[in-house]
Amino acid sequence: MEKATKSNGTSTPPSGGGGAAASHAELADIFNRDEDRVDWHDETLWWIRAKRDKSVHQLPEWEALREAASNIKHNVLSDLNNYLQQFEATAKANGITVHWAADAQEHNEIVHRLLVENEVTQMVKSKSMLTEECHLNDYLATHGIEVIDSDLGERIVQLAGEAPSHIVLPCIHKKKEEIGDLFHMYLGTPSNMSDPQFLTETARGSLRETFLTRKVALTGVNFAIADTGEFVVCTNEGNADMGAHLADVHIASMGIEKLLPKREHLGIFLRLLTRSATGQPITTYSSHFKKPREGQQMHLVMVDNGRSIQLGREDFRNSLKCIRCGACMNTCPVYRRSGGHSYHTAVAGPIGSILAPNFDMRKYADLPFASTLCGSCSNVCPVKIDIHDQLYKWRQVLVKEGYAPTAKKVAMQVMATTLASPTLYHAAGKMGRLTIKYAPFAVNNKLNPWFKNRDMPSSPEQSFGEWYSKNRNKK
Numbered sequence: 001m002e003k004a005t006k007s008n009g010t011s012t013p014p015s016g017g018g019g020a021a022a023s024h025a026e027l028a029d030i031f032n033r034d035e036d037r038v039d040w041h042d043e044t045l046w047w048i049r050a051k052r053d054k055s056v057h058q059l060p061e062w063e064a065l066r067e068a069a070s071n072i073k074h075n076v077l078s079d080l081n082n083y084l085q086q087f088e089a090t091a092k093a094n095g096i097t098v099h100w101a102a103d104a105q106e107h108n109e110i111v112h113r114l115l116v117e118n119e120v121t122q123m124v125k126s127k128s129m130l131t132e133e134c135h136l137n138d139y140l141a142t143h144g145i146e147v148i149d150s151d152l153g154e155r156i157v158q159l160a161g162e163a164p165s166h167i168v169l170p171c172i173h174k175k176k177e178e179i180g181d182l183f184h185m186y187l188g189t190p191s192n193m194s195d196p197q198f199l200t201e202t203a204r205g206s207l208r209e210t211f212l213t214r215k216v217a218l219t220g221v222n223f224a225i226a227d228t229g230e231f232v233v234c235t236n237e238g239n240a241d242m243g244a245h246l247a248d249v250h251i252a253s254m255g256i257e258k259l260l261p262k263r264e265h266l267g268i269f270l271r272l273l274t275r276s277a278t279g280q281p282i283t284t285y286s287s288h289f290k291k292p293r294e295g296q297q298m299h300l301v302m303v304d305n306g307r308s309i310q311l312g313r314e315d316f317r318n319s320l321k322c323i324r325c326g327a328c329m330n331t332c333p334v335y336r337r338s339g340g341h342s343y344h345t346a347v348a349g350p351i352g353s354i355l356a357p358n359f360d361m362r363k364y365a366d367l368p369f370a371s372t373l374c375g376s377c378s379n380v381c382p383v384k385i386d387i388h389d390q391l392y393k394w395r396q397v398l399v400k401e402g403y404a405p406t407a408k409k410v411a412m413q414v415m416a417t418t419l420a421s422p423t424l425y426h427a428a429g430k431m432g433r434l435t436i437k438y439a440p441f442a443v444n445n446k447l448n449p450w451f452k453n454r455d456m457p458s459s460p461e462q463s464f465g466e467w468y469s470k471n472r473n474k475k
Contacts, residue, residue: 024370025449028338032453041173042336048169049330051279052380059271069268070384073321076259077311083226083259084302090229091300094291101303104134110301111136111218111251112143118249118297120145120215124207126233126240127151128220129167129324130253130303132346136218148210150239152203159186165340167347168277168326173339207239217243221254221300222273222323225263230290231300232266234273234283241287249297252289256302257320269323272382276325310358315393319354321383328377328387334370343367350377354390357398365403368394426465433459 032038056062076083088098101107107130115123123140125131125147137147137158149158153170157163159182164170171179180194189202219240224231231252233240244250260266274280292298310316329335329349340348345356345364350371356364368391377387398404399412418424435442437459444451462470 023366024342027342031339031342038337045330045336048278052276052327055275055279065268065272066382066384069272072265073383077317077320084256087224087226087229087259094229097299099301101301103305107134107301107303108136108139114251114299115145115216118216122146122214123216123218124148124150124210124214124243125218126243127154128253129346130220130255150207150243155203166326166329167324211242211246214247216249217247218251219244221252221258223260223266223269224254224258226259227262230288233287236284238285241285251299253301256304256307273323273325276327276382306359316390318385319390321385322351323383325382327380331376331380333372350387354394357394361398361401361403365398429463
């Protein structure tokens, strides 16, 4: 791995991010070459899903909370313009400087301008999927600004020169031995040291110096309250608080869909968020930021970046209810077995697969097809987003818009013709049975994607239709 410039005695690698040219299937194939990693990744995420189930089953009112949260977000989305204006007015009255960004480029330029105005070239940042979406780290690096991610998982993938693979567990794809090697390379830990407590203490010591020496801190926003003008940041490590409270300038990046009408609604979402994410009763730190302390600047960058377009698509509007808990990823059989980086977008998994095509249909046309449509994602979503229905609808849109691969379109046309004709259907079935029985090499080869990870079935002696015709008059 190539090292970049040094700061305070440590090396900082290039930031991960950006879109990949390869498709989900190609990237998943790379991930699946390491079978042990795939099994471990699958089992770990399912264990988190099981923790979620145990936690939510302790609340008899769980479904009522989901319904309430879904209705609150529906209310916000149905009147988003007025809520945004109300929030802006109250936030400004509190002393927060509000900026509006139409897209990722404008968001990055605003953040860069604030850094230049304050004459700083270094910034500490807590977890923010919006800044990953905007590729802020890469943008600032090209302008000579060093960004240190202070969330432990984010810091690990930053050292690895990778993007996060999960919105809650950014380095879930990394084993502790790999993390130990990264810390040895960049933080000077002993070689072959993979004890989690030791590595955590090392990261804490390194980041404490960062918190104390950075004049500007950037955080994300989990929720924003329209009638009070405050925003809430949820973390388990307290790193957002350390950065924001010690810095002279606090910048918060917020997607425009993060609003709640009133503070009294917040409790519903806090009860849902971490139970869905990790099975915890509540996030360790839920910090409210309403106004800057004396002598501090507080800037809030409110970002659209395609959200208004999604809002205008009735079939896909509900995706903006997402509170970024990651529950759909933890339960998704495709995500668990293909890894987060196979989705080549900032927000991976089922929710990312319905958000990404809104930004670029051509680039992300493969993602809605990376699903079994089993519906498990919709079942665990704390705000009741109809994720699997939207995946199916996106497939229809992408095919109609001409973004489906030619081979897939031809295959579907052939299949539709075959299924529409009983004669063709029975003939194809008989041909398939004879091929599997007498010429299995015709289907058991590398050209058959189904055969790559499965054993083809043995040929039955007769089809169900043949059996039924023979036996339907028997009593």
